[in-house]
Amino acid sequence: MNAPLKQHLIDPEICIRCYTCEEACPIDAITHNEDNVVVDAAKCDFCMACISPCPTGSIDAWRVVMQPYSLEEQMSWMELPEQEEIAKPDGTGPAEGGDVEALEDSVERLLAEAHAGAGGKARAPATASKPSINLYNLKKPAVGIVQGNYRLTSESADSDVRHIIIDLGNQHFPVLEGQSVGIQPPGTDASGNAYLPRLYSISSPRDGERPNTNNISLTVKREEQGVCSNYVCDLQKGDEVRLTGPFGATFLMPNDPQAQIVMICTGTGSAPFRAFTMRRQRLTADGGERMRLFFGARTSDALPYFGPLKKVPDTILEKHLVFSRAEAVEKEYVQDRMLKQRADLAGLLSAPHTHIYVCGLKAMEHGVEAAFEQIAKDIGTDWVSLRDQMRESGRYHVETY
Numbered sequence: 032m033n034a035p036l037k038q039h040l041i042d043p044e045i046c047i048r049c050y051t052c053e054e055a056c057p058i059d060a061i062t063h064n065e066d067n068v069v070v071d072a073a074k075c076d077f078c079m080a081c082i083s084p085c086p087t088g089s090i091d092a093w094r095v096v097m098q099p100y101s102l103e104e105q106m107s108w109m110e111l112p113e114q115e116e117i118a119k120p121d122g123t124g125p126a127e128g129g130d131v132e133a134l135e136d137s138v139e140r141l142l143a144e145a146h147a148g149a150g151g152k153a154r155a156p157a158t159a160s161k162p163s164i165n166l167y168n169l170k171k172p173a174v175g176i177v178q179g180n181y182r183l184t185s186e187s188a189d190s191d192v193r194h195i196i197i198d199l200g201n202q203h204f205p206v207l208e209g210q211s212v213g214i215q216p217p218g219t220d221a222s223g224n225a226y227l228p229r230l231y232s233i234s235s236p237r238d239g240e241r242p243n244t245n246n247i248s249l250t251v252k253r254e255e256q257g258v259c260s261n262y263v264c265d266l267q268k269g270d271e272v273r274l275t276g277p278f279g280a281t282f283l284m285p286n287d288p289q290a291q292i293v294m295i296c297t298g299t300g301s302a303p304f305r306a307f308t309m310r311r312q313r314l315t316a317d318g319g320e321r322m323r324l325f326f327g328a329r330t331s332d333a334l335p336y337f338g339p340l341k342k343v344p345d346t347i348l349e350k351h352l353v354f355s356r357a358e359a360v361e362k363e364y365v366q367d368r369m370l371k372q373r374a375d376l377a378g379l380l381s382a383p384h385t386h387i388y389v390c391g392l393k394a395m396e397h398g399v400e401a402a403f404e405q406i407a408k409d410i411g412t413d414w415v416s417l418r419d420q421m422r423e424s425g426r427y428h429v430e431t432y
């Protein structure tokens with residue numbers, strides 16, 4: 032047989048066929064036969080879960096030689112789809128019926144409401160990069176082309192959450208992790224007015240789904256009878272979509288690899304945290320300080336990015352995935368797990384480089400606050416004054432909707 036080396040995950044020159052990797056392959060892509068074929072390239076989904084147990088370094092060797100993307104990029108929260116060359120949009124003509132002031136007012140109001148849970152005026156981390164905002168508006172939106180639309184929750188889950196990749200062609204659309212875009216659904220409301228855009232967090236890092244691609248991804252949940260979410264979730268590959276923004280100047284990452292980042296989310300609140308994690312992974316070889324993620328869903332089927340997320344190494348991301356309606360595991364909400372981790376979180380609350388981010392449904396705020404109140408007591412502090420102090424120094428952020 033002897034297929035070209037390029038199609039093999041493992042360098043057969045180095046591999047001593049100890050078969051450790053066979054046990055570790057989560058999708059049974061690694062098989063052996065008398066011709067010493069160690070990987071079925073057609074089946075291998077490049078999750079690279081086989082890397083850590085390889086005792087001979089042969090997979091590493093392959094990666095250096097053949098693999099254009101680093102381990103960290105492969106380990107992102109979504110297997111990165113093929114990036115195809117697609118037709119570039121031919122300009123950004125004005126949208127019909129746009130009202131720039133109404134847009135600005137509505138975005139400011141939405142962001143202020145979303146950030147209200149932090150208890151006061153939101154501030155960016157002191158070391159955050161300077162964001163670009165309001166580059167595109169209703170009169171002059173950016174025009175993106177949908178590159179892919181993938182369901183993230185299982186078919187049997189109640190919720191339909193999607194990963195949507197939007198190519199920005201040659202348009203200048205600089206974004207930072209934690210920012211949002213506006214999407215204006217086509218059509219008009221009952222009074223005949225154009226719809227105002229809804230905000231969606233960007234779930235890709237600043238340099239794109241793959242490094243140096245001019246695209247963004249979104250993580251969107253279909254709302255029953257929701258105008259915009261249904262429009263976005265139904266977008267097909269090749270469709271045009273009008274974007275406003277980018278928006279948001281405070282829910283941003285610190286530019287500090289030593290910063291301790293704690294991320295607490297439910298559902299699509301995971302979107303900015305996917306971007307944060309990928310940014311950290313790409314920025315430094317070792318990913319900087321380990322980040323912590325508390326992520327709640329009803330079941331694992333309904334938790335966006337569940338499979339890929341589990342593959343992110345623990346050295347980069349400490350994961351607390353909790354389920355409130357699962358049958359086989361203890362029923363937990365994020366605040367329950369936070370309390371189980373109270374010694375660790377108490378230490379982090381006392382540390383000057385700790386940044387806390389809460390994102391998702393408004394309903395999660397109460398439980399998270401209550402957990403922090405208890406944890407703050409452990410270090411002899413009043414939560415509200417500590418929270419206000421952290422928020423003032425750009426280290427406590429809430430974005431809930």
Ligand SMILES: Cc1cc2nc3c(=O)[nH]c(=O)nc-3n(C[C@H](O)[C@H](O)[C@H](O)COP(=O)(O)OP(=O)(O)OC[C@H]3O[C@@H](n4cnc5c(N)ncnc54)[C@H](O)[C@@H]3O)c2cc1C
Pocket residue numbers: 141142145211229230231232233250251252253254255256257258259260261299300302430431432
């Ligand atoms: C800063 C920020 C970031 C956000 N990021 C994300 C994100 O990353 N992902 C994400 O999915 N969402 C995100 N959102 C929420 C998003 O902006 C929209 O609010 C959401 O998609 C719902 O919009 P819609 O147009 O589909 O619903 P709308 O049409 O505005 O309806 C709102 C609600 O009313 C209900 N409704 C509407 N019409 C009817 C009717 N006739 N009868 C009964 N019920 C009805 C809908 O079910 C829906 O729940 C974010 C919001 C903010 C403020």
